[in-house]
Amino acid sequence: xxxxxxxxxxxxxxxxxxxxxxxxxxxxxxxxxxxxxxxxxxxxxxxxxxxxxxxxxxxxxxxxxxxxxxxxxxxxxxxxxxxxxxxxxxxxxxxxxxxxxxxxxxxxxxxxxxxxxxxxxxxxxxxxxxxxxxxxxxxxxxxxxxxxxxxxxxxxxxxxxxxxxxxxxxxxxxxxxxxxxxxxxxxxxxxxxxxxxxxxxxxxxxxxxxxxxxxxxxxxxxxxxxxxxxxxxxxxxxxxxxxxxxxxxxxxxxxxxxxxxxxxxxxxxxxxxxxxxxxxxxxxxxxxxxxxxxxxxxxxxxxxxxxxxxxxxxxxxxxxxxxxxxxxxxxxxxxxxxxxxxxxxxxxxxxxxxxxxxxxxxxxxxxxxxxxxxxxxxxxxxxxxxxxxxxxxxxxxxxxxxxxxxxxxxxxxxxxxxxxxxxxxxxxxxxxxxxxxxxxxxxxxxxxxxx
Numbered sequence: 001x002x003x004x005x006x007x008x009x010x011x012x013x014x015x016x017x018x019x020x021x022x023x024x025x026x027x028x029x030x031x032x033x034x035x036x037x038x039x040x041x042x043x044x045x046x047x048x049x050x051x052x053x054x055x056x057x058x059x060x061x062x063x064x065x066x067x068x069x070x071x072x073x074x075x076x077x078x079x080x081x082x083x084x085x086x087x088x089x090x091x092x093x094x095x096x097x098x099x100x101x102x103x104x105x106x107x108x109x110x111x112x113x114x115x116x117x118x119x120x121x122x123x124x125x126x127x128x129x130x131x132x133x134x135x136x137x138x139x140x141x142x143x144x145x146x147x148x149x150x151x152x153x154x155x156x157x158x159x160x161x162x163x164x165x166x167x168x169x170x171x172x173x174x175x176x177x178x179x180x181x182x183x184x185x186x187x188x189x190x191x192x193x194x195x196x197x198x199x200x201x202x203x204x205x206x207x208x209x210x211x212x213x214x215x216x217x218x219x220x221x222x223x224x225x226x227x228x229x230x231x232x233x234x235x236x237x238x239x240x241x242x243x244x245x246x247x248x249x250x251x252x253x254x255x256x257x258x259x260x261x262x263x264x265x266x267x268x269x270x271x272x273x274x275x276x277x278x279x280x281x282x283x284x285x286x287x288x289x290x291x292x293x294x295x296x297x298x299x300x301x302x303x304x305x306x307x308x309x310x311x312x313x314x315x316x317x318x319x320x321x322x323x324x325x326x327x328x329x330x331x332x333x334x335x336x337x338x339x340x341x342x343x344x345x346x347x348x349x350x351x352x353x354x355x356x357x358x359x360x361x362x363x364x365x366x367x368x369x370x371x372x373x374x375x376x377x378x379x380x381x382x383x384x385x386x387x388x389x390x391x392x393x394x395x396x397x398x399x400x401x402x403x404x405x406x407x408x409x410x411x412x413x414x415x416x417x418x419x420x421x422x423x424x425x426x427x428x429x430x431x432x433x434x435x436x437x438x439x440x441x442x443x444x445x446x447x448x449x450x451x
Contacts, residue, residue: 002064002080003031003052004150005162006131007171008138010215014046014158024050026170031163033347034080040065042076046158047133050167051078056256056372057086062104070098070114074135077110080163081128081148084252089123103257113139118210121223125252129205131161138213144224146194146207153201159213165202165349176200190352198350250276253375260373264290264327266315269377277375278323289371290325292316293363296333332362 005027007015015023024041027050032039035052042049042065051064067076083089083105090100090108098111105126112120113132121141129150132139140161142150152161153173160168169175178200184192197203205211208224233241250273254260262274278288294313302311313329320327337358344357367374 001034001148001163002054003034003163003167004050004078004080004129004131005031005167005171006049006078006138007047007158007160008133008213009046009158010213011046011157015048017043020048023171024048027162027167028052030166030170034163038063042067042078042133044076044133044135047138049076049078049131049133054372056082056258058102058104059257061102062106064106066106066110068107068110068114070111073114075110075114076133077106077113077130079106079109079128079130081126081130081143082253082255083109083124083126083128084249084255085123085125086255092123118212118221118223121210129163136214139210140205140213141210141223142205142207144208144226146204150205151197152203152205152211153197154218155201159218161205165197165199168202173202185351190348190350192350246272247276250375251280254280256373258372259289259370260375261289261291261367261371262325263367263374263376263378264292264316264319264325265312265377266292266317266319267312267377271315271319271377273375273377274319274323274325278325288323288325290316290320290323290327291363291367291374292320292327292329293359294329294331295337295359296331330363330366332359336362 006024007020014020020043021041024043028039028041031050031052035054037055037059038053040051040063049065053064055062065076065078068074086105086108089112093108093111093115094100096115098115100107100111109120109124109128109130110132112123114134116123118139118141124143127143127145127147129142129148130140132141138159140150140152142148149163150161151163151165151168152159153168154160155173160171160173162168162171165175176199180196181198181200184196184198192198195204195206206222209220209222212219212221231238254277260277262270262277264270264274274288274290281288292312294311298311299313304310316329317327337355340358340361341354344354344361345351347361348357364374
């Protein structure tokens with residue numbers, strides 16, 4: 001991840017240059033944990049941009065803020081995220097005369113915004129939050145599902161924005177709690193209603209929304225909306241298309257100039273992702289590294305319950321052996337967990353999920369010593385709630401049923417992901433015969449709209 005922040009004002013009472021630089025540099029320090037590989041600031045009149053970089057693509061090039069010109073058009077960009085259709089978009093823009101100096105998706109995004117403005121958002125397949133300055137207006141935008149965070153606030157006809165609330169505070173926006181924020185924390189926390197930034201006056205750019213700051217004020221627009229449509233495919237076509245989409249999604253997220261790994265719990269979601277990643281790397285003569293996580297003493301003190309009917313460790317070990325990964329089982333003890341409770345809360349800027357956040361921070365710090373990119377199955381259950389517990393009343397004792405649910409042999413509807421596991425890695429694809437690289441729906445759509 002990277003960190004972005006900045007401000008925009010078209011009025012005379014903007015910050016003096018030295019004060020503006022000082023505020024932007026404070027932002028950089030506040031977001032350093034999001035991007036330790038590089039940083040930069042840019043100041044143009046009443047607009048300032050700041051960026052901290054975690055380098056994944058083209059690590060030695062593509063510093064930000066990035067500036068380019070194309071004919072009469074120019075722009076500056078700070079960007080956090082990843083585009084999964086960079087190659088297709090680069091070809092599309094090259095045919096329109098753009099010449100690229102780096103292999104980064106940042107430059108592709110900047111060229112597209114100079115070419116088409118906010119309309120270019122409809123072509124993006126990825127996760128992102130960015131600020132684009134063209135000399136006349138500032139454009140803020142967030143990806144379709146809101147994976148990447150982006151906060152903003154207005155004060156005295158000035159717009160502040162940043163990847164985290166602490167970035168806005170570093171710029172000078174005051175941190176105040178009011179009744180509405182307290183209601184969010186105590187009634188809904190750690191969740192919150194869409195767009196609510198908890199602190200008074202602080203908002204989130206909504207998923208699939210962009211904001212444009214002009215001399216006439218702040219304007220908002222939604223550029224995409226999830227649609228519900230009848231499912232008309234038969235079972236065979238559904239299996240084929242789901243298999244294609246899952247493989248395509250995982251492989252596109254494996255594009256990286258630095259090593260990648262996966263988190264492997266042995267459950268359906270992480271096992272599916274690890275299976276696809278292992279096969280992809282094996283074809284390149286490389287071996288996937290996987291990590292599993294547990295708490296010290298869990299082997300001795302674990303007791304099955306409805307929320308966690310079985311331990312992860314045996315299933316993670318079984319999948320690691322099956323996939324022939326380089327596997328590491330990490331542990332966290334109570335003392336380390338307690339030490340990180342406050343740090344994890346500060347990282348979120350709000351109270352969160354306590355030990356869940358602290359343990360994730362602990363393990364990610366260890367993995368992060370060697371890997372910048374980790375693929376996980378986090379929240380997959382919420383996105384596709386298709387598994388079920390075949391014995392909810394007696395989950396703790398029905399280990400065979402639990403295991404069948406974990407490895408995918410009990411799956412509703414239609415056992416959609418079974419083809420992804422049904423053949424060994426060394427003997428073929430994880431897909432039905434003939435399904436590789438194609439999708440029967442929308443086959444003639446442009447690259448950014450395919451399936």
